[in-house]
Amino acid sequence: MRKGEKSLMFLLFISETALARIPGLSAAGTDVKALPYTAPADADMLFYDRPKVAPTLPFDPFGHPSPAVVTRAALLEAGFPAMTVRAGTSIAPASPHVTISESVGRDMRFESAVPDYEEIAERAAELARGLDEGVKRVVLAESVPGGTTTALLLLRAFGFVGTVSSAGPENPLALKEKIWKETSERLGLKPGGMKGMGLRAAAELGDPMQIAVAAYASALPRGVEVVLAGGTQMMAVAALLRDMGFDRRLLVATTKYVHIDPTSRLEDYAREIGADWYAAPLDFTHSRFPGLADYEKGFIKEGVGAGGAVWYAQQLGISMERIQSRTEALYEKMLNEGPLPPKVVSEIR
Template structure:
């Protein structure tokens, strides 16, 4: 087994702020999104809730891309519960059931060192296998806001993406500034204190991916969009050699003019891969709208395509499989 796909599940109370996340039909339903995403990768539909995670407009979870890539390339998936409201109804590694707090009111991750210690242990154990590459994805509603807060605290003038074509950047910045006021800092004040930046403004997913990435000493693909920039920035601040890391995302994140993906990646010094998916010719509007800026990334979509391409499949093959999966969903609705 050369590559292992890890899916890290996490929640943050930030996702409950109205308008900040569309990774669920309503803010309250974002509590179900991470376990439902994980379950859909293994079953025909989630079991924890009788619905596929969708945006308020009804666009399907990016887990459909990861599931399509997996059905083609047959790569193994290990689910890791980093800190979520609910556990998925399938075998998984349990790290924590403590969700990220609203950083406007209190420290986001009170026991961040404990999460990092446990997840470093997981990474170190994976070193004992013949795995040469970890591909780490995530499902974390509200995670782009916590990631942007961490990046700002570390001194990066970054803007993270959104699952909506209308990136709520003004709301994100307002929320982040309120958090900075609580701690009494401004942008860049924690550039030499990365763990404090993570503890004050991050989420359990960021802490989990950070720990695993530090413990595992071979190649790591951070499979996600602008959230993974925060992981890369933390790794750099902690002295990790970024030459063994890569961020794999989708063209929709790279082309997002409301975010700073490539600019921030260059500032951090990490290489990137962009999955050149094209849904414009697919039959269903829910999928075609990905080309209009809906959803973009999540559940390791870009990294899953990376694995499919390495296995000999094309992005077009993945798109056709996504359409097939969507038809299967419709037939069961």
């Protein structure tokens, strides 16, 4: 047993939002029909070498693997415990999980995004209150297709004006701004107009994951360190926690791909919100696999707590070389086992 591994819990919160079905908005999943399976398939990857809930593997529309493969590599190398919290998906993972909501986030351009937010928050808080007393750190991760857009909306509602990153090299910022315009017009809202509203703001224009993670973190004992594993999406959760009066240290752990993306405004948001940040120094430049090498070209960037999983693995003395080597081995096994989407390029360089 590695020193400290029992003092941490890695929790993946999975959700779904109606926004992800807007053409051109989300780069998660091979196509719109696959979107409901994306987060559950990511959750399966915490426990298995390939998803069991879906017939195909978790890839984006261009054939790049979900960052869940990096998360699993870090988890296997470091040996820390993990669990999945289903916080609003239409499909359940095949892997072990706790369900606090099956209600998918709604389209906030036309109605409140999470009308049952109080029930979700209470169930998340109850889960936090049941945390083992020996756990001193929690790494809270997410998988939410379309979640960078809900992140922009929530950040903007609290007065943090700027852009957000995307899972692909072509960030659909104009579309995200259009969604903000339509949502803010429905609500009669200007940037910063929901300061002090806490969870009610996320309920109006966010997603179920934001509410579940914020409620969970808020209910933890003061002695438990909170690490938010994700990029733009977890910066939005950090903003939500600060708006709720959460005054403890917050670390947002992501990957270098988010950090170097100027649209993420990672350092700016961290400074404005009052959070620390970490960017995992992954490097697949020389990978034999185009699907992984393209991470260096702006594909995927982050998700499924990849940056946070690498952060904790490094805390336990696991090298980047080991994590990257295990990632490549897992990906090769995935490619060999198939079936694969037609756009996947599986030739070994």
